[in-house]
Amino acid sequence: MNSSHRTLLLTICCIAVATVTSGPLVHAVDLTPTESEQLEPSGLASVDDEAGTLVASNxxxxxTGYHLEKGVAGSGIYKVSFPPARLHIESVTNTVMLTFAIEIPELGYMTQGVSAVDADSPRNFTLGTPEGQIEASKLTNQSYPATATLSVRSNGETRTLATRNVTIVVEGGSQ
Amino acid sequence: MDLDLDLDFSILSSRSHGDTADGSTDTATRHTLTTALFGDHYGLLLFFGAVTFAGLFWHIGVFINDNYTIANALYNLANGHFAVTDIIYGPESGVTPGMVTNNGQRYGRNYGQLFLTLPVVYALRGLTTVGDLRIGLIGLWCLSLLATCYQVGRILNRELLAARVGAILALGIFALNTAVATQLDDKWITLLALQLTSILAAAFVAVLTYRLLTRIHTRRIGLAAGLAIVFATPVSFWAAIPKRHTYMAALVLAVVYSFYRSRETAAATTALRFRALAYAFVGLATWLQAGEALVIFVALVAVDLLTAESNSPRELAVVGGVFGLSLLPFMLTNLLIAGNPFSPPLFLPRYTGPESLVGSPSTSPGSSPGTGSSAQPVWIALLTSLQVVANGLLESIDQLAIRVEGGLRAALEPQRLYHVFIRGGYIEEVARKDLGHAINLSLLESAPIFAALVVLPKALYGRVRDGVSVEIRRLTPHHATDVLVAGIAVLFSLFYLRVLPLHVMITVRYLLPVMPLLLYAVFRFRAVHDLLTYPRTLGIAFTGTVCIGVQLLVVLLILLDTNLGEAAQVHAWLNLTAATLLALWLLVQTRLPERYTPVGAAILGVTAGVTTNFLLLAGVVYFALEPGFVLPIIELLSERVGWF
Structure with a gap:
């Protein structure tokens, strides 16, 4: 056996030993701990938690600022680009769910951002909508009327905080 | 100075032509096996290199929902039964694409793939009884990396240095991965085994391409073609996705390789052996996917019989006998599942829930209709069985005829051809099933190196002009192989053209087995050979495109805030640009002074590089699955880079 073969063999042995050491037969050391359970993100409280009250201002x-931006050539889509809603939280008890929804009836399109609000939430709260896309072939106009609604859900009831009729502008012209 | 890739390994090169050193030692046996499988050190290098590269994208989880079917079928097969009684992957109902029913039971499909993977399942189960699954798999990948380094060292006569560098690299990467490794659940074993054999099959595609083109031309050309399979075609992307495509691609190449060997040799016995071997690979292909195998069979029979030096009854009997034997696994499987040796699971009713179960579990698997009656005379039972077999055969041929006829009609639709072969883009009815994303690239976008096929008409004209015989019976081994490659590629494309473009094709995956054949054609052109005389320029262009290009791409895609479909289209445009440049260069190359040839070599390097960039980003970022990757470092990288 020459030097290079000895080097190869040594490497194989190192890997084999590590594999067996962490295996069920020897189990001298656990090299592969179980992945820690993901904590539920604070923004996704369960419905059961919606038992609070919210007082908000501003x-x-x-x-303005509602756009449909043309995607990369050939992707056949327009990406939604909507500004977020803002509010100042005067007081909040327990947890409530805030929803900012934008609906474009003519396109049959609706998107909404949802976030849980509790005492730990920042006072000046911003809530946007998730990234989305609309098929370019659906767009025939340069702009579309839409409704933006900010609402709060608590104790099984939904209360509208504000609503506004807005115009969605198709950037770069529709196809 | 250009690297001399044609280093002379006299011992190996002589072995690669079928001779082995005398002696009955284990070393000689090992060398014979290595030669038979890989050819030589370069073949081994390609094999381990391909495994290592594909291993980077070895993700955990199910990529396409019909993976559930074969994974569940394999799990049950490993537990000793054909019927899919236990569902461990996917919906508990077992209602997944490809699941079929007969005898009141559920069955999977692609049993050749499953039986091939069976030993790997047992090996991984064995590994988990003594070792840690995750650490063992990381170790396997690191050893593949070490083997790649070592083979480079052997080729460059720097064995010790390569072994040491490889060992440091392998152990370093092993330690890094182990440091962040988490437990890998044993439930993934079956799927991991399927992925592993698919990766091995993909590696053999590269090896066989190398061996075929080395025999036809030179080692330099063969090696370049083998590397192109790994880095410049989507074969590596599909390697860790346990569909049938990589296996079929390997089998197609094995058929073509055997066919060439049968024509190349002057020895009648060797010729007959390889001729029979070509049919044996077709027989094995039927076990994998009968329809595709039938396509290969039709092309092989036509070209083989027409170009063979002799079609004596003895030769045809040997070839037919071997082919018949190679069909046995396929027929036995069908007999056990469908009760008809020529009726593959594909023809059985689809399983859509308990209410769709066909037949009764009490009917013993394998009993064909009509054979259960004890009052029936034997000859009637025999005739009935023959009728069932004939029906199965006729149905297979009928299906093929329908597909090819549909393909021929589809071939007359310019828009379809444009979308499948040239420019994919956004196709509403396809994108709708891909969650609105234009993720499917055309054939040229998937492998822009195929743009080199633009010189095909000129090359064909050149052959005719130079007086190369076009009479089918007088074709040289090279040209007979060209005809076979063309036959399989055209028939295979026609077989699927009717259903293309289709969702979740990503890189026209149905045509994956055709891609090595197209690459074979690319590396048959003298114009491409000229570019390979500048390997250093080509290598620098390729490395630069990958090392710098992939980073620039990531920055660009993040700046554009692209989604999945947009990212795919960015690659599509880049790849098409590279393809256009390559095609234009090859068209004007002969009119330019030779000193400009390195420019063409650089374009070829860039063309391969942009494909590698797609493979890397698609494998690590775009199509990353939730459970992560086998290599924890890749998982971390994917999480950090991923912006979707």
């Missing part, structure tokens, strides 16, 4: 739904 509720603002932007009037």
């Amino acid at each position: 509720i603002s739904i932007p009037d």
Whole structure:
């Protein structure tokens, strides 16, 4: 056996020993701990938690800035680009769910951002909508009327905080 | 100075032509086996290199929902039964694409793939009884990396240095991965085994391409083609996705390789042996996917009989006998599942829930209709069985005819051809099933190196002009192989054209077995050979495109805030640009002074590089699955880089 073969053999042995050492037969050391359970993100409280109250001020739904931006050539889509709603949280008890929804009836499109709000939430709260896309072939106009609604859900009831009729502008022209 | 890739390994090169050193030692046996499988050190290098590269994208989880079917079928097969009684992957109902029913039971499909994987399942189960599954798999990948380094060292006559560098690399990467490794659940064993054999099959595609083109041309050309399979075609992308495609690609190449060997040799016995071997690979292919195998069979029979030096009854009997034997696993499997040796699971009713179960579990598997009656005379039972067999055969041929006829009609639709072969883009009815994303690339976008086929008409004209015989019976081994490659590629494409473009094709995966054949054609052109005379330029262009290009791409895609479909289209445009450049270069190359040839070599390097960039980003980022990757470092990288 020459030096290079000895090197190869040594490497194989190292790997084999590590594999067996962490295996059920020897189990001298656990090299592969079980992945820790993912904590539920704070923004996704369960419905059962929606038993609080919210008092908010300076509720603002932007009037402009709603765009459909053309995707990369050939992707056949327009990406939604909507500004977030803002509000100042005066007080909150327990947890409530805030929802900012934008609906474009003519396109049959609706998107909404949802977030849980509790005492630990920042006072000046911003809530946007998730990234989304609309098929380019659906767009025939340069702009579309839409409704933006900010609402709060608590104790099984949904209360509208603010609503605004906005215009969605198709950037770069529709196809 | 250009690297001399044609280093002379006299011992190995002589062995690669079928001779082995005398002696009955284990070493000689090992060398014979190595030669038979890989050819030489370069074949081994390609094999381990391909495994190592594909291992980077070895993800855990199910990529396409019909993977559930074969994974569940394999799990049950490993537990000793054909019927899928236990569902461990996917919906508990077992209602997944490809699940069929007969005898009141559920069955999977692609049993050749499953039987091939069976030993790997047992090996991994064995590993988990003594060792840690995750650590063992990381170790396997690191050893593949070490083997790749070592083979480089052997080729460059720097064995010790390569062994040491490889060992440091392998152990270093092993330690890094182990440091962040988490437990890998044993439930993934069956799926991991399927992925492992698919990776091995993909590696053999590269090896066989190398061996075939080395024999036809030179080792330099063969090696370049083998590397192109790994880095410049989507074969590596599909390696860790346990569909049938990589296995079929390997079998197609094995058929073509055997066919060439049968024509190349002057020895009648060797010729007959390889001729029979070509049919044996077709027989094995039927066990994998009967329809595709039938396509290969039709092309092989036509070209083989027409170009053979002799079709004596003895030769045809040997070839037919071997082919018949190779069909046995396929027929036995069908007999046990469908009760008809020529009726593959594909023809059985689809399982859509308990209410769709066909037949009764009390009917013993394998009993064909009509054979259960004890009052029936033997000859009637025999005739009935023959009728059932004939029906199965006729149905297979009928299906093929329908598909090819549909393909021929589809071939007359320019828009379909454009979308499948040239530019994919956004196709509403396809994208709708891909969650609105235009994720499917065309054949040219998937492997822009195929743009080199633009010189095909010129090359064909050149052959005719140079007086190369076009009479089918007088074709040289090279040209007979060209005809076979063309036959399989055209028939295979027609077989699927009717259903293309289709969702979740990503890289026209149905045509994956055709891609090595197209690459074979690319590396048959003298114009491409000229570019390979500048390996250093080509290598630098390729390495630069990958090392710098992939980073620039990530930055660009993040800046554009692209989603999955947009990212795919960015690659599509880049790849098409590279393809256009390559095609234009090859068209004008002969009119330019030779000193400009390195420019063409650089374009070829860039063309291969942009494909590698797609493979890397698609494998690590775009199509990353939730349970992560076998290599924890890749998982971390995927999480950090992923912006979707």
